[in-house]
Amino acid sequence: MGESFEFGLDTFGDITIGPDGKPLKHAHVIRDVIQEGVLADQVGIDAFGVGEHHRPDFSVSAPEVVLAATAGLTKRIRLGSVVTVLSSDDPIRVFERFSTLSAASSGRAEVTLGRGSFTESFPLFGYDLSQYEELFEDKLDLFATLVRSEVVTWQGRTRPPLQNQRVFPPMDGGPLRTRIGVGGSPESVVRAARYGFPLALAIIGGDPARFRPYVDLYHRALAQLGQSVQPIAVHSPGYIAPSDEQAREEYWQGYKPMHDRIGAERGWPPMTHAAFIREVEHGALHVGAPETVARKMAATAKALDLARFDLKYSAGTLAHDKLMRCIELYGTRVVPLVRELLATQ
Numbered sequence: 001m002g003e004s005f006e007f008g009l010d011t012f013g014d015i016t017i018g019p020d021g022k023p024l025k026h027a028h029v030i031r032d033v034i035q036e037g038v039l040a041d042q043v044g045i046d047a048f049g050v051g052e053h054h055r056p057d058f059s060v061s062a063p064e065v066v067l068a069a070t071a072g073l074t075k076r077i078r079l080g081s082v083v084t085v086l087s088s089d090d091p092i093r094v095f096e097r098f099s100t101l102s103a104a105s106s107g108r109a110e111v112t113l114g115r116g117s118f119t120e121s122f123p124l125f126g127y128d129l130s131q132y133e134e135l136f137e138d139k140l141d142l143f144a145t146l147v148r149s150e151v152v153t154w155q156g157r158t159r160p161p162l163q164n165q166r167v168f169p170p171m172d173g174g175p176l177r178t179r180i181g182v183g184g185s186p187e188s189v190v191r192a193a194r195y196g197f198p199l200a201l202a203i204i205g206g207d208p209a210r211f212r213p214y215v216d217l218y219h220r221a222l223a224q225l226g227q228s229v230q231p232i233a234v235h236s237p238g239y240i241a242p243s244d245e246q247a248r249e250e251y252w253q254g255y256k257p258m259h260d261r262i263g264a265e266r267g268w269p270p271m272t273h274a275a276f277i278r279e280v281e282h283g284a285l286h287v288g289a290p291e292t293v294a295r296k297m298a299a300t301a302k303a304l305d306l307a308r309f310d311l312k313y314s315a316g317t318l319a320h321d322k323l324m325r326c327i328e329l330y331g332t333r334v335v336p337l338v339r340e341l342l343a344t345q
Contacts, residue, residue, distance in 0.1 A: 008310035043331025083114035114181035193221035231307035238286030258316030294337035
């Protein structure tokens, strides 16, 4: 398990602070994200993911463009989205953008499809939130057809049908690597199994082991639907610094304002420091020194029978230089330790 296990890094391009303590411009942060992807490649990380958002606290609204820029400066790392909000996009255009990214990167593109945890894209692009479920179901069905066939005949409910249509550029060297991002809905888990796509579980709070029933459900659904076994990944927040104390202190400074800002929109109470420490010690936050984070990641991987762990390393205003140090420690210290732990457990 240790040698074949995959490690990713994810970011939403959170608006960070500069040396003067003031928020950086979106354009500056995007350039920093590209540098972070380059470093991830240099230290041996398997995959680099960028999320799509359409709000002021995140810089990236077009992940494929950022990933294409990163592709030109990297050699081996896979480049993907976390997630592409398929409900408010056009599946054909999404496929075309990622097949283009695949061509530009010599086959290193991958996409994670989801409904998204934010809804700003719906009014922005003229979609009705009352169709939240219907849009995703219909568009996922079309995207699955695009992944598996170069000549597409398809009919759904939310757009005109297609008859013997081809989409360009076609994928070269195999189907587009596609995952379904799930936040904890059994219906979403079964949907991923129905299409035979790998599953990416977003675990952002609570004990990761509580997601074991979703893993079991996914395996059962794959078997009952006659689908082949598929890998499972986890996307969870975390941060690495030279010591546990330093990692906690630095991460808290960016994490609390981000949590409280989003929480105010969703009715969450403000994050207390005691609650933060509980999440670090017993919950989803993989925060600490390399040895601490490696032990927790290995435990999560074993508890859920994972094939991949994607660390969401950015957190609110946490500065670029600290994120770069985190990436270096992840690749040079955490990854080898996790491989060793998984090989010996």
